[in-house]
Amino acid sequence: MLQPTPVERTVEPPSHGAASLPPITTRFQLGASLTDEQQRFLDHYGFIVFAAVATPSEVARIADELTAIEQRWLAEGRVQVYGIPIFKGEGVDGQPFLQRMPFTSCFSDYLHDFLRDPRFEPVRRVIGEDTHVGDHEMDGLVANRNLNVPGSAYPRLGWHTDGLRDLFYLRAPKRMLNVGLHLDRVRREDGGLRIIPGSHKQGMLGFLFGKPYFISHGVDPREVAVETEPGDLTLHDGRTWHRVAQSPHEGARSLRRTLYFPYLTEHFPLKGEDSKAPLYHHLGRAMRAGKRLSRRLRRR
Numbered sequence: 001m002l003q004p005t006p007v008e009r010t011v012e013p014p015s016h017g018a019a020s021l022p023p024i025t026t027r028f029q030l031g032a033s034l035t036d037e038q039q040r041f042l043d044h045y046g047f048i049v050f051a052a053v054a055t056p057s058e059v060a061r062i063a064d065e066l067t068a069i070e071q072r073w074l075a076e077g078r079v080q081v082y083g084i085p086i087f088k089g090e091g092v093d094g095q096p097f098l099q100r101m102p103f104t105s106c107f108s109d110y111l112h113d114f115l116r117d118p119r120f121e122p123v124r125r126v127i128g129e130d131t132h133v134g135d136h137e138m139d140g141l142v143a144n145r146n147l148n149v150p151g152s153a154y155p156r157l158g159w160h161t162d163g164l165r166d167l168f169y170l171r172a173p174k175r176m177l178n179v180g181l182h183l184d185r186v187r188r189e190d191g192g193l194r195i196i197p198g199s200h201k202q203g204m205l206g207f208l209f210g211k212p213y214f215i216s217h218g219v220d221p222r223e224v225a226v227e228t229e230p231g232d233l234t235l236h237d238g239r240t241w242h243r244v245a246q247s248p249h250e251g252a253r254s255l256r257r258t259l260y261f262p263y264l265t266e267h268f269p270l271k272g273e274d275s276k277a278p279l280y281h282h283l284g285r286a287m288r289a290g291k292r293l294s295r296r297l298r299r300r
C-alpha cells in the first residue's frame with residue numbers, strides 16, 4: 001500500500017494530519033453529499049476518487065457517443081471546435097483517431113443530459129454553491145483518449161498545473177476542481193494520472209517554477225498514481241502538479257479515456273463556430289507538431 005511521502009518544504013504543512021485520513025489509495029463512495037472525511041481528504045491531498053459513479057452500460061454508451069462524434073468530425077474534416085484544436089492521431093490500426101475532443105456535450109444529447117444528472121449534485125456543491133454546466137465555455141466537456149501506438153498524437157501529458165491557464169487569462173490561479181470521469185481500468189502499472197499530493201497548497205513560485213511545464217515527464221518521488229476502474233469519478237484541484245504517464249502497453253491495451261466535466265462557478269465567454277483559438281493552444285499546437293516531427297525522424 002502506498003504511504004503519503006513527506007511533502008517538500010515548498011509545500012505548506014497540511015492543516016490536518018494525514019494520520020486521521022484513510023489511505024491515499026482509497027476509492028470512496030459518492031453519496032448525497034460529501035462526508036466530512038471525504039472533504040478533509042480532498043482538502044489535504046488535492047484529489048479524491050469516487051468508485052463506480054457511472055454504471056457499465058453508461059460507460060459503454062458514453063464511449064459510443066464519443067465514437068459517433070468522432071465519425072462526424074472526421075467526415076466533416078474538422079480540425080478544431082469553437083477555436084479549440086482537436087488532437088488527431090492514428091488509432092490501433094493506423095486509422096484516423098481523435099484524441100482530445102473539446103465541447104463534446106454540444107454534439108451529443110446524451111452527454112449533455114448526463115452532465116446534468118442529479119447524482120453529480122454533491123460534487124457540484126463542493127465546487128460552489130451555484131455552478132452551471134459550461135457546455136460552450138472554456139473547452140467545454142473535454143474527452144481525452146490516450147493511446148500508445150506509433151502514430152499517437154496523445155500518449156501522455158507532461159507535468160503541469162491547470163492554474164497556468166488562469167495566468168493566460170491574466171489572473172492568479174484560484175481553487176478550481178476538475179471533475180473527471182474515467183472509462184477504463186488503469187492501474188499504476190498501466191500509466192495514467194499522477195498527482196503530487198498536497199501540491200495545491202504551494203505558493204505562486206511553486207506554481208510557476210515547480211517544474212518545467214509540459215516538457216517534464218519524469219517520475220517524481222512524491223507522486224501518487226490515481227488508479228481507476230471504469231465509471232470512477234475523480235476530483236482534483238487544478239493547482240496540483242499532475243501529469244498523465246504513458247502506458248507501457250502498446251495498442252488497444254494502452255487506451256485510456258477520460259471526460260472532464262465543465263462545472264463552473266464563473267461565467268466565461270460563450271464559444272461557438274466563429275470563436276478563435278486562445279494563445280496557449282497555439283503554443284500547444286506548435287509543441288505537438290515539433291514532437292510529431294522528432295518522433296518521425298527517430299523512426300527512420
Ligand SMILES: O=C(O)CCC(=O)C(=O)O
Pocket residue numbers: 144157162180193242243244258
Ligand atoms: O487525462 C487526465 O486525466 C488529465 C488531463 C489533464 O490533466 C489536462 O487535460 O489538463
Ligand SMILES: [Fe+2]
Pocket residue numbers: 160161162242
Ligand atoms: Fe491537467
